[in-house]
Amino acid sequence: MNNFIYENKTKVYFGRGCVREFLTCLLKGYDTVMMAYGQGSVKRNGIYDEVLAILMKEGKNIVEFSDIMPNPTYDKVLEGKRLAREHRVQFILGIGGGSVMDCAKAVSLAAAFDGDAWENFWARRGIIDFKPIPVGVIPTTAGTGSECNGAAVITNKKRKVKTGYDYPKCNPGFALMDPAYTFSVPGKQMVSGAFDSLSHMMETYFSAPDEQNVSDEISEALMRSVIRNIRQAVKEPRDYTARSNLFWDSALSENRLIKLGKMCDFSCHLMEHQLGAYTDCSHGCGMAVLHPVYYRHIYRDGLTKFGRFATSVWGIRPEGKSREELAEAGISALAEFIREIGLPTSLRELGIKNEKQLKEIADSCSFSPGGYRKMTPEEILEIFKECF
Numbered sequence: 001m002n003n004f005i006y007e008n009k010t011k012v013y014f015g016r017g018c019v020r021e022f023l024t025c026l027l028k029g030y031d032t033v034m035m036a037y038g039q040g041s042v043k044r045n046g047i048y049d050e051v052l053a054i055l056m057k058e059g060k061n062i063v064e065f066s067d068i069m070p071n072p073t074y075d076k077v078l079e080g081k082r083l084a085r086e087h088r089v090q091f092i093l094g095i096g097g098g099s100v101m102d103c104a105k106a107v108s109l110a111a112a113f114d115g116d117a118w119e120n121f122w123a124r125r126g127i128i129d130f131k132p133i134p135v136g137v138i139p140t141t142a143g144t145g146s147e148c149n150g151a152a153v154i155t156n157k158k159r160k161v162k163t164g165y166d167y168p169k170c171n172p173g174f175a176l177m178d179p180a181y182t183f184s185v186p187g188k189q190m191v192s193g194a195f196d197s198l199s200h201m202m203e204t205y206f207s208a209p210d211e212q213n214v215s216d217e218i219s220e221a222l223m224r225s226v227i228r229n230i231r232q233a234v235k236e237p238r239d240y241t242a243r244s245n246l247f248w249d250s251a252l253s254e255n256r257l258i259k260l261g262k263m264c265d266f267s268c269h270l271m272e273h274q275l276g277a278y279t280d281c282s283h284g285c286g287m288a289v290l291h292p293v294y295y296r297h298i299y300r301d302g303l304t305k306f307g308r309f310a311t312s313v314w315g316i317r318p319e320g321k322s323r324e325e326l327a328e329a330g331i332s333a334l335a336e337f338i339r340e341i342g343l344p345t346s347l348r349e350l351g352i353k354n355e356k357q358l359k360e361i362a363d364s365c366s367f368s369p370g371g372y373r374k375m376t377p378e379e380i381l382e383i384f385k386e387c388f
């Protein structure tokens with residue numbers, strides 16, 4: 001295992017009714033609270049009314065920061081920064097999916113900083129030697145794990161870059177996770193989010209060190225759990241147990257726990273983020289398109305681990321198979337699962353119409369040092385073409 005430091009300051013309150021039970025006491029001492037939310041789902045499913053009633057009862061000055069879009073832009077972050085400064089916001093409450101939570105964290109950082117936040121914290125990893133505005137979140141999707149980390153993935157439209165670093169100081173102080181809040185997520189979005197969790201596990205699992213280590217064992221258990229519970233939630237969307245497992249799987253996949261002692265790959269994320277910067281595609285759907293193709297490119301560099309993935313995660317029997325055949329069977333099982341749950345399998349389905357654009361996107365991708373093999377722009381372009 002590699003050396004590590006583990007820190008996670010997010011306090012999680014999990015379960016039905018947790019917002020009603022705990023929000024009031026968590027906001028004690030903050031008079032002016034920014035309510036950050038997306039493009040209307042929280043108004044339709046009643047979560048907005050529930051939170052608003054609690055804040056009003058406590059006599060908070062409420063500053064609404066609404067209409068945060070999927071794949072939030074840096075311009076939106078700057079709008080939130082202006083609002084937070086103008087109203088002297090003391091606390092930011094992000095209520096929504098990964099996009100809303102990321103935007104809330106980004107505003108908390110940008111509003112407490114006088115310089116160019118993009119240059120200092122997104123263009124490169126920066127040092128936060130000041131206190132961001134405190135943030136708490138009420139996640140309404142399962143998938144990104146944003147509720148338990150310090151990352152804010154933001155798209156800079158002018159620069160055509162989507163990126164974000166995990167800053168422990170930007171972890172939300174609390175996450176109120178009520179699985180019933182995810183019931184209203186549309187089926188396609190539910191599956192796409194859950195696949196994002198699976199992708200976080202795979203991107204961590206397929207990286208050095210590969211010798212016996214507890215992080216990989218936890219990842220295997222989490223991958224089996226996500227796969228089982230996606231199937232159950234597709235069959236029975238209001239299954240509280242399935243939704244609870246998917247919610248907690250999502251947090252565990254991105255709260256740094258399974259990354260301890262691991263290099264972590266995240267090449268597919270780096271590729272997908274640039275696809276997102278150019279096309280605004282759904283993150284989880286992009287992950288589904290890229291993963292099997294990327295793994296068919298690299299599995300020979302991690303043959304033993306891909307074989308273990310086949311047996312431990314997909315229950316494939318190794319008897320009668322060569323090491324290569326076993327590894328390939330695991331990747332085929334993943335591809336088959338993606339089809340089974342109705343996720344897209346091509347970039348066309350994500351809205352990329354022009355194959356010529358792929359080179360520009362491939363050239364804009366950055367490279368992960370943690371994968372089994374370092375990608376080149378040429379190989380990324382090959383992967384994109386195979387996905388097209």
Ligand code: NZQ
Pocket residue numbers: 037038039040041042045068069070071072096097098099100102140141142143144145146149151152153181182183184185186189192193196254269283284
């Ligand atoms: O905007 P509203 O109206 O709220 O609708 C959203 C949005 O249209 C809707 N939705 C959310 N909760 C709902 C709901 N609809 C009905 N009922 C509910 N309870 O779902 C749509 C998608 O929401 P979004 O927040 O964009 O989805 P997700 O949670 O998948 O977040 C994706 C974003 O997170 C980033 C992605 O890149 C993307 O920008 N990521 C953040 C990470 C992190 N902070 O650690 C890691 C991930 O790898 C990822 O990059």
Ligand code: ZN
Pocket residue numbers: 144196197199200269283
């Ligand atoms: Zn992701």
